[in-house]
Amino acid sequence: xxxxxxxxxxxxxxxxxxxxxxxxxxxxxxxxxxxxxxxxxxxxxxxxxxxxxxxxxxxxxxxxxxxxxxxxxxxxxxxxxxxxxxxxxxxxxxxxxxxxxxxxxxxxxxxxxxxxx
Numbered sequence: 001x002x003x004x005x006x007x008x009x010x011x012x013x014x015x016x017x018x019x020x021x022x023x024x025x026x027x028x029x030x031x032x033x034x035x036x037x038x039x040x041x042x043x044x045x046x047x048x049x050x051x052x053x054x055x056x057x058x059x060x061x062x063x064x065x066x067x068x069x070x071x072x073x074x075x076x077x078x079x080x081x082x083x084x085x086x087x088x089x090x091x092x093x094x095x096x097x098x099x100x101x102x103x104x105x106x107x108x109x110x111x112x113x114x115x116x117x
Contacts (some may be wrong), residue, residue, distance in 0.1 A: 004053035011036040
């Protein structure tokens with residue numbers, strides 16, 4: 001388990017370094033996740049120890065949201081001042097996400113289905 005966790009964290013660190021050195025607009029953990037994906041693709045699958053470690057992390061995923069919740073509560077007064085902008089951003093981004101997801105699903109569904117002519 002320690003080796004698997006070390007690999008996961010090393011990929012995240014590599015992603016952070018690539019993001020910082022390249023001044024990329026992509027977050028380091030996302031780049032690290034892509035690096036881990038490439039490593040697992042090259043290996044030809046997910047080893048059992050990495051799968052077990054990943055499952056353990058996913059089981060306790062809700063704990064990782066605690067710092068974000070604390071940050072929201074810390075700046076609650078600012079959110080109260082700009083509630084209209086925050087609400088508008090949430091509503092617009094949700095609608096755009098639903099629309100794009102629907103469009104992608106329709107596009108992908110059309111590709112795989114046989115066409116009647």
